[in-house]
Amino acid sequence: MDIFDAIAEFVIFNLLSMRSGEPFTEALRFFIADMIKVLLLLAVMVFIVSILRTFVTPIRVRKLLGGSKEGAGNFIAALLGVPTPFCSCSAVPLFIGLMEAGVPLGVTFSFLVSSPLINEVAIALLLGLFGWKIAALYVGTGLVIAVASGVLIGRLNLEGEVEGFVYEIRSKGVEEKNLGWGARFRFAKMQTMDILAKVGPFILLGIGLGAFIHGFVPIGSLAELAGSDNPFAVPFVVLIGVPLYSNAAGTIPIIQALMEKGMGIGTALAFMMSVTGLSLPEMIILRRVLKPKLLAVFILILAVSFVMVGLLFNALLA
Amino acid sequence: MKIEILGSGCGNCQRLHENVKKACKDLMIDAEIAKVQDFKSIASYGVMATPALVVDGEVKVYGRVPDVVEIKMILKGFTEKGQ
Numbered sequence: 001m002d003i004f005d006a007i008a009e010f011v012i013f014n015l016l017s018m019r020s021g022e023p024f025t026e027a028l029r030f031f032i033a034d035m036i037k038v039l040l041l042l043a044v045m046v047f048i049v050s051i052l053r054t055f056v057t058p059i060r061v062r063k064l065l066g067g068s069k070e071g072a073g074n075f076i077a078a079l080l081g082v083p084t085p086f087c088s089c090s091a092v093p094l095f096i097g098l099m100e101a102g103v104p105l106g107v108t109f110s111f112l113v114s115s116p117l118i119n120e121v122a123i124a125l126l127l128g129l130f131g132w133k134i135a136a137l138y139v140g141t142g143l144v145i146a147v148a149s150g151v152l153i154g155r156l157n158l159e160g161e162v163e164g165f166v167y168e169i170r171s172k173g174v175e176e177k178n179l180g181w182g183a184r185f186r187f188a189k190m191q192t193m194d195i196l197a198k199v200g201p202f203i204l205l206g207i208g209l210g211a212f213i214h215g216f217v218p219i220g221s222l223a224e225l226a227g228s229d230n231p232f233a234v235p236f237v238v239l240i241g242v243p244l245y246s247n248a249a250g251t252i253p254i255i256q257a258l259m260e261k262g263m264g265i266g267t268a269l270a271f272m273m274s275v276t277g278l279s280l281p282e283m284i285i286l287r288r289v290l291k292p293k294l295l296a297v298f299i300l301i302l303a304v305s306f307v308m309v310g311l312l313f314n315a316l317l318a
Numbered sequence: 319m320k321i322e323i324l325g326s327g328c329g330n331c332q333r334l335h336e337n338v339k340k341a342c343k344d345l346m347i348d349a350e351i352a353k354v355q356d357f358k359s360i361a362s363y364g365v366m367a368t369p370a371l372v373v374d375g376e377v378k379v380y381g382r383v384p385d386v387v388e389i390k391m392i393l394k395g396f397t398e399k400g401q
Contacts, residue, residue: 085367087368089330089331090381092357093366093367097364169361170362172362172363174364174365174377190382285326289357
């Protein structure tokens with residue numbers, strides 16, 4: 001029992017004097033403990049990453065990746081994608097900026113994959129709800145997928161499948177001021193409050209639903225349907241997860257509760273990755289710069305990677 | 319004064335638009351505020367993260383939503399230059 005469980009127990013038994021063992025009590029206890037833990041972790045995580053973010057600006061990323069080579073370039077791109085914020089509305093300017101600087105297509109894709117897939121909100125939730133081992137597994141696998149899919153796209157010679165106007169753009173350079181530590185901290189504080197306000201309701205909803213599942217759905221009831229032995233479970237969740245537009249904040253708590261009821265670990269990872277890594281709005285926006293063939297290749301490579309990750313970890317960790 | 323707001327029209331761009339309107343009103347600046355949503359034009363400014371605030375062709379802020387106070391500071395710099 002950690003400090004968060006202790007707080008939850010104090011609230012439930014001492015302040016609300018509820019009886020233990022009842023489904024509703026269990027659900028509420030689960031909800032309070034998780035909520036405090038996750039919000040605290042999230043605030044710390046977002047603050048640290050935001051400080052990092054003031055150093056890893058898009059313009060610096062572009063400089064670092066310009067003229068990079070396959071392999072090392074893909075790896076650096078995948079790493080840089082972690083602290084860089086990703087909002088699907090920025091995907092296109094980012095893509096154009098990287099291509100304009102002569103970043104190879106494959107390297108650009110490594111960045112484009114890791115940026116949404118591995119983010120501070122997902123890491124904070126995984127740490128809080130699943131522990132560091134699963135968080136590390138997620139981040140590690142995410143990096144491998146980002147590097148591998150970028151290398152693959154780079155080898156397929158699809159440069160002609162990028163919309164022509166991307167190659168014609170010659171931008172004026174934007175100058176970048178060097179920030180002092182005061183400005184970095186102010187930025188991080190603003191970001192932390194911004195992100196907490198934005199994802200807070202989703203976490204509340206996700207953990208609430210998760211707590212409901214925890215309290216009312218019998219343990220093991222998903223074992224047959226979504227357990228490690230069912231090979232169809234993984235492709236099924238990826239098929240749902242890829243177009244789904246949701247964020248890690250709302251989904252990860254629900255997945256945690258589903259795992260407790262018997263969903264396989266690989267299935268859970270595949271579902272999380274397909275929800276955070278790709279979405280329908282993102283595809284629609286990327287269509288502006290990618291011709292249909294390249295967009296389809298991109299979606300297919302990611303979907304297949306997520307399925308492979310799911311099957312692999314279901315087999316390894318069952 | 320010409321103010322441009324670069325962004326594909328997501329929530330952040332709208333928030334920036336609101337803040338700019340408020341800042342102009344507070345300072346009583348009669349500026350032309352235009353939304354630039356076309357990706358080609360956005361990219362030609364060299365901006366890699368939206369939303370971005372452009373004043374008289376100069377990129378002042380990008381990749382975040384500045385608050386009204388910050389926008390006022392930026393706009394003040396331009397009105398003093400003009401006089």
